[in-house]
Amino acid sequence: MSTSTEQPAAELAATTLLRFATAGSVDDGKSTLVGRLLHDSKSVLADQLEAVEHASRSRGQEAPDLALLTDGLRAEREQGITIDVAYRYFATPRRRFILADTPGHVQYTRNMVTGASTAELAVVLVDARNGVVEQTRRHAAVAALLRVPHVVLAVNKMDLVEYRESVFAAIAEEFTTYASELGVPEITAIPISALAGDNVVEPSANMDWYGGPTVLEHLETVPVSHDLTACHARFPVQYVIRPQTAEHPDYRGYAGQIAAGAFRVGEQITVLPSGKTSTITAIDALGEPVDIAWAPQSVTIRLADDIDISRGDLLAPSGDAPATSQDVEATVCHVADQPLTVGQRVLLKHTTRTVKAIVKEIPSRLTLDDLSQHPEPGRLVANDIGRVKVRTAEPLALDAYADSRRTGSFLLIDPADGTTLAAGMAGESFATTKAVATADDEEGWDF
Template sequence: MLDNNQLLRFTTAGSVDDGKSTLIGRLLYDSKSIFEDQLQAIENTSKKKGHEGVDLALFTDGLRDEREQGITIDVAYRYFTTPKRKFIIADTPGHIQYTRNMVTGASTANAAIILVDARHGVIEQTRRHAFIASLLQIPHIIVCINKMDLVDHSEEAYNQVIEQFEEFSSKLLVRDIRFIPISALNGDNVVNRSTNMDWYQGAPLLHTLETMHISSDINKVDARFPVQTVLRPQREGFIDYRGYAGRIASGVFRVGDEITVMPSGFTSKIKTIDAFNESLDEAFATMSVSITLEDDIDISRGDMIVRSNNTPDASQDLEVMLCWLNDAPAKPRAKYTIRHTSNEQKAMIKEVIYKIDINTLGRISDDKTLGMNDISKVKIRTTKPLMVDSYRENRTTGSIILVDDATNETVAAGMVV
């Protein structure tokens, strides 16, 4: 029965010390998703640190630096299962210099849990994480107003945070925002309903996660097949075989479909679709297959096979919402490697159109620099065309990253407008 459970990926975000790691520890602990040896090890570590009871944050703060500092500095992934659903948690850092990790952790999430300290309300990091969740088109945001025990479980304090967040979030493109008052340390409204906040009539966090509707973010209409490699096996029965292997990014391909190879524009029809040990009549995202064509066409890694009646834009000039992830600022007109699906090209940032003021969501047009954690709309020029859709229509073919050739570091992640 568990094998048929639907999988929910969610990320946690918030400012440092808002209690993200403690919340995840409470979820795992109260839902009995921790092995006995893990629990024993955490109990022993808690005693050595002088804590009374179990330090729940230790379930996720696994790196030595994190344990020494008492903060999370990397994306920690955890997995657990309840009778109703499977979960993958991405616990992301709270410090502003680790915002780039939040982008990584949230990129595949179905939902985002944003923690707010009930004493401090909505602060800059709250706004930053909410905006990134909106930018990455995470459909559900759960605002957990934590540490309610430190404000005497006050409904007034809870409503004040809701008012602050709703004033800001009215400018975001998120359809579903929910609010839950919790105390991660004491377990109020995390797995079990709180007896200290009878005024709250909603469901606790775990029940919300178990019953939340998950809609697929895979584009089922636009057929896109980025070619990863060309298969030419030299063995009996495969002497004339020429297959184009890769993972279908979106849509459906069927034998007999009329296709176009981009960027060359050559056309043909699909002859066969082969999986690991069988031939298929059709294949869909996110299957890995090999496609053969009726015509002999020069195709290589980075090309894209699409249906002829539905082609993406092939462009060397892109407008992108860019999150700058690197400590070093962007160099004016410097060359970077742009990676998009299986395609790699040289590229440069031609222009910074505007930057986002994270507090007001207004546009800053007179600042053309790009520093760490800046979110900006930019123009990028590539050496050869990339086959792109807008990120809003297709997450896979609408996303890019920039890599510094000198250091091989990923310096930015972007979404095609």
């Protein structure tokens, strides 16, 4: 067998790609910050800059309005049910970047869930004149809940507060205290003026009291690990391949993308939720046989035994298979306009598996002001973060979100029209919130 695609884990982990998301309230200057990053890092094409300069002059502005560089990228939508996020790709000599451009309006806070779900870093923008506001706390809560490992507090518009260190220090202390209570592991505060370019790409001469990195310098140097091979090995089956050709009359392969970990030929695996076991006899990657494959490769796995396996089943090493259950307890970010209520019938989508489910209980809703739990709210509305208990029609093999962002997350979907209702994180809760007594289970579901 060929092992040409095999790489050591250390080499796989070493990468020059950083995925990050930006968040901030309306008019905090997020568009200008993104535009300044693109402009000063020489990531803007000449014709794009010329168009921005022309548009700025037509508006009576002498200098180019860099916020216009992102106008076509805004994820703002007229209808709040959308959770799409626009992405910008750019690069410097030191690193490549994928920027998730998330909206700032409170109505679209839910869009940040999409942008931050795969991000290794979140940039939270704050207007130096307004300080930490409710939307800032909401963005910090979402970043903490999604376990974004690095958060940058960019205190913008320092030029409008005369570059005073005391203003920056007060905002940084308030945000750091709040985010730390949420469990954010690393917080870096940077005073900037996106409009003037202070501390965005170049160090500011107006804030000689600040000795830390610029925004771009931090983005280029923050340590990021993409080594998913150290995680619990998980392979959600996406498609069963049966070519039925004369060359391969008995070929049966299970295709999909490895969510985490690595799989090897000869390894014993367990199929979930059935619990049946078999041995990997072959792994095909890009049409070629390999001895080992790892996340996030897309491969076809063949087994020694003919087992009833279909889309939505999960393959895991027999010695490290997750438990299956029909009872799911999780924290969710509600993203739909229609509320999520106790007793509501939904679809739960986990990796490639979608099952019927019912909302058994909503034990609490998070109050962002003091991080307390509002007990038994009865329902969640758009942008709410709360705890839910869901009963599924079939067993699911969920990992804890703390162990795997891929196999520990799920979506709740409206079965009537396919609307995404909530994004869930299995087993997640805020350590600072107090436990809330839950009501007795209701009777009367059909499964």
